[in-house]
Amino acid sequence: MSLPFITSAPGKVIIFGEHSAVYNEPAVAASVSSLRTYLLVSQHEDPEAVELDFPDIQFKHKWSHSEFGCILKGETNSRALEMARTNTRELSQFLVESLESLHSDLKKSLFYHAAFSFSYLYICLCPQVKGVRFSIRSTLPIGAGLGSSASVSVALALAMNRLSGAITSDRELSIEDKKLVEEWSFVGEKCILGTPSGIDNAVATHGNAVLFKREMDGTTNFEFVDDFPQIPMLLTYTKIPRSTKTLVSNVRELVSKHPNIVKPILVAMGQLATRGAEILDSLSDENYHELLELVRVNHGLLVGLGVSHPGLEAVRSLSDSLEIGSTKLTGAGGGGCALTILKKDAKQSAVKQFKDTLENEHGYALYQTQLGGIGCSILPREAISDQDLKKIRILFTEDFDSKHLDQVLLPGECTLPWIT
Ligand SMILES: Nc1ncnc2c1ncn2[C@@H]1O[C@H](COP(=O)(O)OP(=O)(O)O)[C@@H](O)[C@H]1O
Numbered sequence: 001m002s003l004p005f006i007t008s009a010p011g012k013v014i015i016f017g018e019h020s021a022v023y024n025e026p027a028v029a030a031s032v033s034s035l036r037t038y039l040l041v042s043q044h045e046d047p048e049a050v051e052l053d054f055p056d057i058q059f060k061h062k063w064s065h066s067e068f069g070c071i072l073k074g075e076t077n078s079r080a081l082e083m084a085r086t087n088t089r090e091l092s093q094f095l096v097e098s099l100e101s102l103h104s105d106l107k108k109s110l111f112y113h114a115a116f117s118f119s120y121l122y123i124c125l126c127p128q129v130k131g132v133r134f135s136i137r138s139t140l141p142i143g144a145g146l147g148s149s150a151s152v153s154v155a156l157a158l159a160m161n162r163l164s165g166a167i168t169s170d171r172e173l174s175i176e177d178k179k180l181v182e183e184w185s186f187v188g189e190k191c192i193l194g195t196p197s198g199i200d201n202a203v204a205t206h207g208n209a210v211l212f213k214r215e216m217d218g219t220t221n222f223e224f225v226d227d228f229p230q231i232p233m234l235l236t237y238t239k240i241p242r243s244t245k246t247l248v249s250n251v252r253e254l255v256s257k258h259p260n261i262v263k264p265i266l267v268a269m270g271q272l273a274t275r276g277a278e279i280l281d282s283l284s285d286e287n288y289h290e291l292l293e294l295v296r297v298n299h300g301l302l303v304g305l306g307v308s309h310p311g312l313e314a315v316r317s318l319s320d321s322l323e324i325g326s327t328k329l330t331g332a333g334g335g336g337c338a339l340t341i342l343k344k345d346a347k348q349s350a351v352k353q354f355k356d357t358l359e360n361e362h363g364y365a366l367y368q369t370q371l372g373g374i375g376c377s378i379l380p381r382e383a384i385s386d387q388d389l390k391k392i393r394i395l396f397t398e399d400f401d402s403k404h405l406d407q408v409l410l411p412g413e414c415t416l417p418w419i420t
Pocket residue numbers: 037054055056057113114136137138141142143144145146147148149150152192193242243244245331332
C-alpha cells in the first residue's frame with residue numbers, strides 16, 4: 001500500500017433511541033455526511049516510528065516500534081493476540097493489561113482512551129507496519145453527541161485494514177470491506193467508551209439512515225431507511241462538554257438500582273424508535289405531527305434517565321415557548337447537542353428568534369445540515385495528484401478552520417475521487 005493515503009468517516013445524529021440502544025433496543029440514526037473526520041496516513045522520517053498526531057485535541061505521541069515488542073513477541077502472547085483478533089465481541093484482557101502498562105505514563109491524561117483505542121487497533125490489525133504517522137483532523141465538534149469518537153474509530157479501522165492488505169478495493173468498498181470496518185470500529189468505540197451499542201460506528205461506516213438493533217448474541221441488524229426524508233431541523237451545539245463514557249455508565253448504575261422502573265423506559269424508547277422509523281419511511285402531512293410527538297416523548301424519557309442538562313433544557317423550553325417544533329437531546333446528552341424538528345407551519349420570524357437567542361444570549365452554535373449520505377471512504381495515493389497532495393499535507397499540519405478542510409476534502413463535494 002503506497003503512502004500517503006487518506007480515509008474519512010462522517011458523524012451522525014441519533015433521531016430516536018440513544019442510551020436504550022446500549023440495551024439492545026432499536027434506534028434510528030442518520031449520518032451527517034458533511035461533518036467528517038479525515039485521517040492522513042503518511043510515511044515517517046524515522047523508519048522505526050509509529051506516531052499519532054491528533055491536533056484537534058492537542059495530542060501527539062510517538063512510539064518506537066520496539067516498544068510494542070513486549071506484546072508482540074513470544075508464543076503465549078501470539079496465542080492471546082490471535083484470540084483478540086478473532087473474538088472481537090469482547091476486549092482481550094491480555095491486550096488491555098499489556099497496553100495499560102505500556103501507556104502507564106499516559107494513564108492520568110485525558111488522552112489515555114485515544115491512545116489506548118489507537119494502539120489496540122494497531123496491534124490487532126497492522127502490527128508489522130512502522131515508519132508511519134497517523135494524523136487526524138475533524139470538522140465535527142468533539143464530545144458533542146455527533147459521534148466524533150465513532151468517526152475516528154471508523155477512519156482508523158479502514159486505514160489499518162488497508163495497511164494490512166485486508167481491504168484492497170480500488171473502485172468501490174465492498175459489503176465485506178464495510179463489515180470489516182464496522183466490526184473493528186466497534187472495537188475502537190469499546191476502547192473509548194466501554195459498552196457502546198454500535199449504532200454510531202455502524203452509521204459512520206455505512207452512511208445513510210438506519211434502523212439499528214444489536215441482538216443479544218452481539219450481531220448487528222439494521223435496515224436502511226430508504227429515501228430518508230429531508231426533515232426541516234436544526235442542530236444546536238450547547239458547547240457544554242461531557243463524556244459519553246460517564247453518561248453511559250451513569251445510566252447503567254440507574255438501571256441496576258431501579259431495574260423495574262428504568263427497564264420499561266428503555267423498552268418504551270425502543271418501541272418509539274420502531275414507530276419513528278415507520279413514520280420516516282412514509283412521511284406525510286398526516287403523520288408529521290406524530291413524528292413531532294415522538295421526539296417530545298423521547299426527550300422526556302431521556303430526562304427520566306438523568307442525561308439532560310439545564311443547557312439542553314433551555315433549548316427545549318425555547319422551542320416550546322416559540323412553538324416552532326419539538327426538541328430532544330441527541331447523542332449521550334449531559335450537554336453536547338440538541339435536535340429540533342421544525343413544525344411545517346413554524347413561523348420564520350419565530351425560527352429566527354430561536355436561533356438569535358441561542359447564538360447571542362447563550363453562546364451556542366447552530367448547525368444546519370442535511371442528514372444521510374456518504375459513509376466511510378478512502379483516497380488512495382494513486383488518486384491524489386502531487387499538487388493536491390501538497391495542499392492536503394498543509395491542512396494536516398497547520399491550524400486551518402474546517403471550511404478549508406471541506407473545500408479540499410469533502411467527499412461528494414470536492415473534486416478528489418474518493419472511493420466509497
Ligand atoms: N478529532 C479528534 N481527534 C482525536 N480524538 C478524537 C477526535 N474526535 C473524537 N476523538 C475521541 O473521541 C472522544 C470523544 O468521544 P465521545 O465522548 O463519545 O463524544 P462524541 O462521540 O459525541 O463526540 C475524545 O475524547 C477523543 O478520545
